[in-house]
Amino acid sequence: MKLLWSALVLLVAALHFGRAWDGMLVLFGLCVLLGFVAVLLKQKMPAGLAVLTMLILGFTGGFFAARDAVPGRTDPTQVLLDTVPRLLTAARPAPATPELLTPGLLLVFGVSVVVSVSVARKGNSLFAPAVGAAVLYMSGALLTAGRIDPHGLVALLLLGLLAGGWLLLERRGPVAPPVGVVLACLALLAVVLPSVDAFEPRKLVRPPVTDVEIANPLPQLASWAAMGDTELFRTRGPEVPLRLATLSDYTGASWEAASTYGPLGVVAPPDLPVGNRLDETSVDVQIGALSGEWVPAVGRPRAVSLSDAMVDPNSGSLVLADGVRTGLRYTVRGALETPSDEELAVASVPADPSVRRYLALPRLPFSLAEYARQIVVNAQTPYEKAVAIEQVVRLDRRPDAEAPVGSSYARLETFLFGTNGDAGAQAGTAEQFASAYAVLARAVGLPSRVVVGFQPVPADASGDRVVRAADATAWPEVYFTGWGWVPFDPVSGNGSGPSAASKREVLNRLASTTAKPPTTQASLPPLALPSVAPPVAAPVVASGFKPLWFLAVLLVPLLLWGLRFGRRLRLRFGGAPGAWSYVLDVLLLAGRSPSVHQTAPDVARGLGSAAARLAVLADRAAFAPDPAPVADAWSLARETRKVVRRTVPWYRKVFWSLDPRPLWRR
Structure with a gap:
């Protein structure tokens, strides 16, 4: 029951968090359910190793999903880290592309794994789902500067679910007063925070600005006219004009397009303010024979489902550095300036x-x-x-x-x-x-x-x-x-x-508005443009992906756990001496290794009655001429292990199942 309630709380928080992306809520819900698979894995291996295994698998999948969209990066860590600033500098809501979905899905998956394993352990309280839901809610609020829950309604829903779960499932009396205080504080924050000016995380990340060498498309109008009925692209949506390029600079010889572009939604505001009367619309586009870097868009683009599209902030022109290709599909949403005749x-x-x-x-x-x-x-x-x-x-x-x-x-x-x-x-x-x-x-x-x-x-x-x-x-x-x-x-x-x-x-x-060419025509002489040598491209050094260390990070923990598991099986079938040797392994991991001169009963003092009984059985098995087999020796060793782990600090428990020192203890 606790697991179902925890999954429901995280599902609500994950779907709210997923609204920061464009139309991919189902993926965030699946990540929550997939994270709870760690509970099944915990039945076969220690909790810490189950969490580590699931996280390694998740980060591996994230790397392979995002590496194709992050050019120039072959190192897994660099690929995954590069997705975070890309997400912070993307449009809102972020396009549902692999490299922009990866950081969000990994966060949801990691939180779900940790919460599921924590709740599944006996005796643990139900604060872990509250912490996990808070992490996801606050992450969504930071990512969107508070825009996805402006009135705090989702926060209140989460508080209601948490309160209901704590009151119905948490039976321990001393927990009730702190729960009431925590809920009261969180409810106050849920009401007050939406009225506070939102923090903008994009200020922490400098948006990438790219210089793109793009040809002026004006001369291409003649060649397009000659192509006649050739299908350049097709759209689905309202009947509105589509912009390809906006040319603002005139040299006297030709019009020029802007050369500096940045991610949509994070570039500086335009040099001239937008109009007071806007009509927002959206169209779907499928590219046919159109070529070049320009991307057809509607009005002043607000969002586009292409993660690598860049925009000129002053004109709203969209470009793809790698160029458009036949069959490319995307959705673009933009605002059209529609003043009335009276206003003009x-x-x-x-x-x-x-x-x-x-x-x-x-x-x-x-x-x-x-x-x-x-x-x-x-x-x-x-x-x-x-x-x-x-x-x-x-x-x-x-x-x-x-x-x-x-x-x-x-x-x-x-x-x-x-x-x-x-x-x-x-x-x-x-x-x-x-x-x-x-x-x-x-x-x-x-x-x-x-x-x-x-x-x-x-x-x-x-x-x-x-x-x-x-x-x-x-x-x-x-x-x-x-x-x-x-x-x-x-x-x-x-x-x-x-x-x-x-x-x-x-x-x-104005009556008849006409104009005649002046009698003296002073034509402009040809412009003398300085010749600029073409830039010499730097040699490209081919660097293949060398995943040796990455595979080591993935395989070494599994190898260590396998060796430790094999040693534990061998000791389990070794009778009382094997069970006592397992206790000595536990003391080594806890940092309490006894002196080699101490006897087993001396070592067992202070470790509880189970350790004392096991020490006697181990001595009898070692020194009696014909010791009888003992059936409960291993259960005594496990009880002793629980006693020892209660006194172990948390940082020793993190790598408890992977510590290799017991492998070479004699």
Whole structure:
């Protein structure tokens, strides 16, 4: 009954702890049940060895589960230790991947093993399940900064289970008063702690930040357009735009993506605050022919089921350092900024230094600056400027998948001002439409950037949304104070973002918004970029896994226990002398080895009546001419062992069954 109650208490605590991961509660429940298998193992070997064996098996399984996901690590200890900072720097809830599940499952398994063996021993109190449940509950609270039990309801449930078990199963009277005091203190903590500011353990771990060399995906729009109906990936979920990459830095020659990425959920906050109106959604993605490092995501990612996905904190772009592969499946949850038309109509744009990178236009040609000024000459608000630029960029220009690629000043001047006969004049891919918009917006003080992604795709009969190569596009975004990044669509004007009615109302107020290219076009000369020698890769030293010492840690304890078990069997069948020799082994382990000159009765003084009787029987068997066999000699030796162990400090009991000294005692 005690074991069932202990398993129930730990099961509740483990399932609560398992909520720190994404959808894997059943594994934590199985770990509790597996930990109680140690009770069966205890029937065949000493309790300490049963615990040690189960823990070694658990850590071995954890190593083999996590080693493939921890590159560059071959040492078992390093692999297991590396999973802890990975978990602390993962998203919340943590993705259910092997290397992130390993530390949590090992903790649950270890606590269950120790508690089960402790409760199964006769005479032990029921404080062990309370300690184990407290360890799991506090670990879950620390891992999530208290978010999984904000009102303390699970803590109160655990207290109720503990109180019921102690009152029904613990029959010893002196235990009741301390139990009442402990329960009262824990109940007070369960009520008070949720109101206290949570401690954030992630402050103790510096999140890994990775520099990733990633190509700009804008020029690839033309090749995707040529691929036509090739399936890049498919999704299941709401009809929302999917982002592939967000490009915030413009050099005058091209757009550049961020190169520094960190784990999702622990990187620094973005340089510009998120909007006040957010709509959170989740989609499932299955990769088809899409290649590269970029991972399709929705809005600003909050969680993703890929443990090795890294994020740019400012743009929310997700990347995989090893690249996406065909058949990859994952779930991504993100927040979309969805301000209303009325809110945008009166919104402003920030003017502080935090938006400097989103206004940067190195050596902007006069032609583009003057063109932008003409577009917004009648606009009164930032939103009216944004709508006017969208209208003018789209006016009298056509999408052309075969147009020359590029987003330099020179290419944009040809796109905007070119005449018939010029390659790419008045025609371009989504790259030129989005880039022209972003450059013109920056020229009039609107913080802007370019996004490469996929507009909403309708679902087929099976519920999947098949995203094909021809669906790839790019669009610009403008940042409005308090409402975040708002997308515009200079290609068709019908993309996500402000409604068509709102834009039409603005254009009606502005009458006919047009702009003419200035008579003097000062094109930017080619940029002279310094040549940088490619970095020389350090030689890779192949290091195979050498598990010799690891196997020794696993096998040596089992070998020592086997030798000690064989000696114990031999002494058990040796009659009274063998039983007395076992008592001498026990005294050696307890640090009370007698002098070689003492007789057996002298040694037995102070060890109880069983030791005194066994000493007499051992002397008689050794010196009598024809000693009769004694049936109860071994039971007397075991009673003596119990008496001796009561006086032994705990640190001697830890390795009691593995101490090799009795093996060479004569």
